[in-house]
Amino acid sequence: MAQSKGYKKFMAMAYGLGAAVVILGALFKLMHWPGASIMLIVGLGAEAAIFALSAFEPVGDDLDWSLVYPELAGGQAGPKGKKEVKGDAQGMLSQKLDDMLKDAKLDANLMSSLSTSIQNFKGAADNIQPAVDSIAATKKYSEQMSLAAGQMESLNSLYKVQMESAARQAEANKAAADNAEGLKSQMESLTSNLSSLNGVYGGMLSAMGGK
Numbered sequence: 001m002a003q004s005k006g007y008k009k010f011m012a013m014a015y016g017l018g019a020a021v022v023i024l025g026a027l028f029k030l031m032h033w034p035g036a037s038i039m040l041i042v043g044l045g046a047e048a049a050i051f052a053l054s055a056f057e058p059v060g061d062d063l064d065w066s067l068v069y070p071e072l073a074g075g076q077a078g079p080k081g082k083k084e085v086k087g088d089a090q091g092m093l094s095q096k097l098d099d100m101l102k103d104a105k106l107d108a109n110l111m112s113s114l115s116t117s118i119q120n121f122k123g124a125a126d127n128i129q130p131a132v133d134s135i136a137a138t139k140k141y142s143e144q145m146s147l148a149a150g151q152m153e154s155l156n157s158l159y160k161v162q163m164e165s166a167a168r169q170a171e172a173n174k175a176a177a178d179n180a181e182g183l184k185s186q187m188e189s190l191t192s193n194l195s196s197l198n199g200v201y202g203g204m205l206s207a208m209g210g211k
Contacts, residue, residue, distance in 0.1 A: 011054065018046035 021043030028036030066072040 011050070014046070014050045018043055018050055022047060 021039060023043075025036055025039030025041075025043045028034075028039055
């Protein structure tokens with residue numbers, strides 16, 4: 001009776017329901033809801049009764065796995081048998097590989113042709129390398145020319161600024177020279193006027209002295 005299917009189903013249901021009541025009682029207790037203490041008492045009491053009842057369950061007979069696996073009973077398979085099995089497995093694997101190669105039509109001629117194709121491809125790749133190096137050199141030369149053109153443009157701009165500055169300085173020097181020439185003319189005129197004035201003043205003094 002204890003080992004019947006109905007009894008096992010009843011015990012599993014009792015375990016689940018008792019655990020559910022205990023969890024709900026703990027939830028009610030944490031949330032301080034009414035009825036928490038009663039639910040905890042009922043749930044824990046049911047679990048205690050179920051565990052007490054399960055203590056009297058008879059222990060089922062263990063299965064004799066040695067009937068299926070003799071090694072569990074202390075027996076050992078002979079090394080010869082293992083070696084034969086291993087040899088048979090290797091032979092089957094070799095046969096499968098031979099069949100696969102045969103189905104794929106991989107013979108010596110095909111392998112030789114494949115090797116020749118690989119060598120030709122390698123030669124073509126080696127011939128392409130100089131062209132690749134030439135393209136890289138051309139690209140580097142183009143970059144250097146672009147950099148040189150940019151530097152020349154910067155130098156031209158600087159030269160233009162210097163020429164404009166020199167032109168403005170020349171105009172300023174010319175204006176200063178013109179002003180100096182005008183000042184010289186005015187000084188000469190002033191000197192001439194002062195000489196004339198001195199002559200007139202000297203004549204006046206002489207006339208006044210003669211009287």
